[in-house]
Amino acid sequence: MSYLEYQVKYVPSGFRKLLYLNWPIVFLVSAVCGAGFVMLYSVAGGSMDPWVRPQMQRFGLGLALMLVVGLVPIWFWRNMAVLAYAVSLILLGLVEVIGVERNGSQRWLDLGPMDLQPSELMKIALVMLLAAYYDWLPLDKVSRPLWIVIPLILIAVPAFLVLRQPDLGTTLLLVMGGGAVLFLAGVHWAYFASVIAAGIGLITAVFASRGTPWQLLKDYQYSRIDTFLDPSQDPLGAGYHIMQAKIALGSGGWTGRGYMQGTQSRLNFLPEKHTDFIFTTLAEEFGFLGASTLLILYALIILFCIASALTNKDRFASLLTLGVAVTFFLYFAVNMAMVTGLAPVVGVPLPLVSYGGSAMLVLMIGFGLVQSAHVHKPR
Amino acid sequence: MKRGPKETEASARRISRRALLLGGSQLALVGVLGWRMRSLQVDQGDTYRSLAERNRIDIELLPPDRGLIYDINGVVLAENEQFYNITITREDAGDVDAVLAKLARLIPITEVQMARTREELDEVRGDMKVTVAERVPWDDVSRVVVNAPALPGVTAELGVSRLYPQETDMAHVVGYVGPVSDYDLSRIDDQDPLLRIPRFQIGKTMVENKLERVLRGKAGTLEVEKNAAGRVMRELSRTEGEPGSDLQLTVDAQLQNYVQTRLGEESAAAVVIDLEQGDIAAIGSAPSFDPNLFVRGISQADWDALNERDKDPREHHRPLAAKTVQGAYPPGSTFKMVTALAALEDGVVEPEETVRCLGQLDVSDVRFHCWKRGGHGNMNLHESLKQSCDVYYYDVGQRVGIDKIAAMARRLGLGERHDLPMSAITAGIAPDKDWKRRERGEDWRIGDTVNASIGQGYVLASPLQLAVMTARIATGRSISPRLVRSVDGVEQPSGAGADMGLNENHLRRIRASMFDASNHRRGTAYRTRIVAEGMQMAGKTGTSQVRRITAEERAQGVWRNEDLPWHRRDHALYVGFAPYENPKYAVAILVEHGGGGSATAAPIARDIMLQALHGGTPPLSAYPASDRPRIEDQQRRLDLRDIRPGRTADRA
Incomplete structure (x- = not known):
């Protein structure tokens, strides 16, 4: 694999690369993380502890990682794709064996100073591997069944492991993110139509298996689906969180109740207020203006990624950039849909804002890859 | 592998098309999210704002002091007695059994009380107080208070109840009060929210019953901010109620x-x-009969005795009449x-x-x-x-x-x-x-x-x-x-x-x-x-x-x-x-x-x-x-x- 394959006319080298970074993305990502600090400070009741300080440290680390990853040539990362996927898969397997269990889910590996969530790593690793795969695969073979089975297996294996933790949200993200890369790589429409049909079949199976010894989801996951379909049936039980989240969101109005004035989060009506439901606090305290500003920041990140990908003639680079963007999009779209009552509560954090180390670092590495693709694109 | 310029171009075009398609749908979804937020926050904002207020602010009633009843010379016929109940909260207690065992060493708790407490603790929310012992003498209360650090979740709650110091003398004049029952609520047309307070005492017979509204007074209100667990965070405002009117009877x-x-x-x-x-x-x-029996909740034995269950109906002296x-x-x-x-x-x-x-x-x-x-x-x-x-x-x-x-x-x-x-x-x-x-x-x-x-x-x-x-x-x-x-103090018509x-x-x-x-x-x-x-x-x-x-x-x-x-x-x-x-x-x-x-x-x-x-x-x-x-x-x-x-x- 030669550098010349890209018909490179000019590629920056050394610290000149810094000038060619996709700086808007750096700023947008920092801005979103900043919003996260502000909100974590608020939900902690006006305190740096216990969430803001570690989150800031991780952001610093993540920013450094993003730059480092961004300055490393993109072809290096293409070569690393298989390794990254393999490592992530092994870690996922380890979770199965020696994972730390919290709230009935076994998702974490205890790494001493911090817990690692391998399923987060896998999100990026899967995108990398799929992008590399389609970069390697001749175009005329893309839609051949045999060459489709391979990426499907690559998606299915980690998805299955994550589902067993169980982590429905991440499973969906993996499957949808992987599927998006397949779509971008040009796999024939018919496959997606059949996958959608299969999806419907799976949903049917999930519901059909309920109550039987081999039921596919845990009881709490079923109850979440039930309450999503009809939150009012159990306002004090499982529907409580959805109801309270909507109340918090709605009570924000146009301009919100003021920073640190949100009664819903202040008085503990909100669940998981520093992780999955942090957006409700933001919406409560900063209103529609604050909420839509964050939404626009997210949308801009996506747009800059797409713009970068469209101007990149390297197949791996653009697939990777788009794949990271889709993963990121799925994160915040599912989270926001969840807290606004448009989707069931599946436990997906708000990217870069929710408290959580693995997700933050993995996303920063993902954006590092986007930077690398941007810096090293053939010009 | 080697890829020709043509192939690269073709790949880039296909990616572009699909990327635009995917990007477009992503933007559409962002639009949906934005529209949803607008609808929740702007269109229905007022509704949710009031729901949030109701969530947060709770009006607690302050029961008024019931009016006292005196005889013609100022002798007290009915008064309000303060007493202490010992309560326990599961959430604060942690190891309930250990705390109850410690408590039982400090104050006398019967097996029945213990069993009932455990049963209730299993039923109610973790932050609800469950009464362990009622009308605890002051000595026991002080023992509990002194040992508070060793008894997490245990508190002495002040209660007020009616007391009839004249005992049997005035039963057929003053009557007695008792906790409001579902039967009372179905029978009387009274919208007073006080009646919804559990165990609120209302007059059941005689003067206590007939002059209930005079004696009861008006409830004060306490606006409190509560968190999701129902715990009071702070007082917002307080409106004092009116105590019930005192009565002076003509009886000596x-x-x-x-x-x-x-x-x-x-x-x-x-x-x-x-x-x-x-x-x-x-x-x-x-x-x-002693009306105090009814205030405290009459025992089956006392009730049977007052109804002369053991006697020939023809010999009944009917103490309750x-x-x-x-x-x-x-x-x-x-x-x-x-x-x-x-x-x-x-x-x-x-x-x-x-x-x-x-x-x-x-x-x-x-x-x-x-x-x-x-x-x-x-x-x-x-x-x-x-x-x-x-x-x-x-x-x-x-x-x-x-x-x-x-x-x-x-x-x-x-x-x-x-x-x-x-x-x-x-x-x-x-x-x-x-x-x-x-x-x-x-x-x-x-x-x-x-x-x-x-x-x-x-x-x-x-x-x-x-x-x-x-x-x-x-x-x-x-x-x-x-x-x-x-x-x-206002003289009634002669x-x-x-x-x-x-x-x-x-x-x-x-x-x-x-x-x-x-x-x-x-x-x-x-x-x-x-x-x-x-x-x-x-x-x-x-x-x-x-x-x-x-x-x-x-x-x-x-x-x-x-x-x-x-x-x-x-x-x-x-x-x-x-x-x-x-x-x-x-x-x-x-x-x-x-x-x-x-x-x-x-x-x-x-x-x-x-x-x-x-x-x-x-x-x-x-x-x-x-x-x-x-x-x-x-x-x-x-x-x-x-x-x-x-x-x-x-x-x-």
Whole structure:
């Protein structure tokens, strides 16, 4: 694999690369993380502890990682794709064996100073591997069944492991993110139509298996689906969180109740207020203006990624950039849909804002890859 | 692998198309999210804002202090007692079993309490307080408080409850309170949110019940901010309520105590009315019960005892019934004043006109007997009352007619429900022809008049009504009884009443006859007279049959009360007023199945009257010399309570 394959006319080298970074993305990502600090400070009741300080440290680390990853040539990362996927898969397997269990889910590996969530790593690793795969695969073979089975297996294996933790949200993200890369790589429409049909079949199976010894989801996951379909049936039980989240969101109005004035989060009506439901606090305290500003920041990140990908003639680079963007999009779209009552509560954090180390670092590495693709694109 | 420029171009084009498609749908979804937020936050913002307020702000009611009840001298009849409950909260306790075990070493906790506490703890939310022990003595409370650090989640909660310091004396006057029940809520039309407070105490009987709204007061409100767990974070605002109004009753606790003690375990009732304003000075019903039992939640054993579960129903003394106002009895000879007054007012009888009593009178083939089998001989009005001749009234009654007798009875306060704040007050019956047709669907017969003229047959009166009747005869005014003297210091309307418009000469004759009945050697109550100068009592005995005496029994001579089972014996009655010259009190006594009025009721009436006139234990000199040793012994044996007037309870 030669550098010349890209018909490179000019590629920056050394610290000149810094000038060619996709700086808007750096700023947008920092801005979103900043919003996260502000909100974590608020939900902690006006305190740096216990969430803001570690989150800031991780952001610093993540920013450094993003730059480092961004300055490393993109072809290096293409070569690393298989390794990254393999490592992530092994870690996922380890979770199965020696994972730390919290709230009935076994998702974490205890790494001493911090817990690692391998399923987060896998999100990026899967995108990398799929992008590399389609970069390697001749175009005329893309839609051949045999060459489709391979990426499907690559998606299915980690998805299955994550589902067993169980982590429905991440499973969906993996499957949808992987599927998006397949779509971008040009796999024939018919496959997606059949996958959608299969999806419907799976949903049917999930519901059909309920109550039987081999039921596919845990009881709490079923109850979440039930309450999503009809939150009012159990306002004090499982529907409580959805109801309270909507109340918090709605009570924000146009301009919100003021920073640190949100009664819903202040008085503990909100669940998981520093992780999955942090957006409700933001919406409560900063209103529609604050909420839509964050939404626009997210949308801009996506747009800059797409713009970068469209101007990149390297197949791996653009697939990777788009794949990271889709993963990121799925994160915040599912989270926001969840807290606004448009989707069931599946436990997906708000990217870069929710408290959580693995997700933050993995996303920063993902954006590092986007930077690398941007810096090293053939010009 | 090597890729030609063409292939690269093709790949880039395909990626571009699909990327734009995917990007477009992503933007569309972002649009959907934005639209959703707008709809929640802007369009429905007000709705959710108010939901959030309701979430957060809770209005707690501050129960007002219930009004206190005093007697006429300021003796407390009902007060509010503060007490402590020991509670535990599961969430704060952590290891509940360990904490409860430690607690049990500090204060006495029964196995039952322990089991109930555990059961409740399992049922309620983790942050709810569960009562472990109620009404814990102060020593135990302080032990718990001192050891608070070792007892996480355990707190001493201050509670307020009603206390009746006069115990059994006032049960049939003041009544009692109890926690509001679903039955109460279904029965009363009261929107007061206080009633929704669990275990809120409301009046269940008598004054506590009838003057509930006066005594209850108005709730204050406390606006608090709560978190999702329902824990109060801070007070937002506080509106003080209004405490309930204090009541002062007309009853004299000391006299009431004497009355209840004197009646003892007899099934009896006594009413004393102060003639000046119609104030009820004492209104006692025996046997009585301790109202505090009901406030604290009565035990099954106590409840069974009060309902006399272990006794023959025919022997029931009914301690829960206020016989003074709820019981309707044939008034017997105490009704003769009514017949006599009706006859005098109607003019059908001259006072000196005589009727010959032969011990019996045949009226339309039915033989009516006088209590004195040999007959009284020639009787005028005065003698007939004094000696309580029945035949005289059989004759006079027929001449006056039942409608006029009934009208007089009503003027004297019989057959009328007196408006007192007491429960289930009976109207009694002052029967006339209309009444019988209406109620029985039968025509009035002359025999009914004969029976009614001596207070038998259909005539029924409560002891209160008999006391009112006596008070009206003694004063000539239409006295109506009053039980509440003042509410929050505001004097209530007097019951003194206006002149009834009866001929004063007629009244004077009746009173004089009553005086002789008690003080003349041949009077029926001569043995129970008062000899103290200026305190002499005028009165009338009554012995009312609770069943018809059969001809056989009469033939066999079996009508001695002592030979009959208790429930078939005659009721003993006495009504009277004193002092004769300047009446101050009227009294009515009823002893259920007590036998003769002169033997059973009259002595009680005299003791109570003397007690009332003296404001304490009377000197023995007020009694006839022959009675003094017996009275002295009786006074010594009566276990009266020391009641100090003027004591004011601390307001909670």
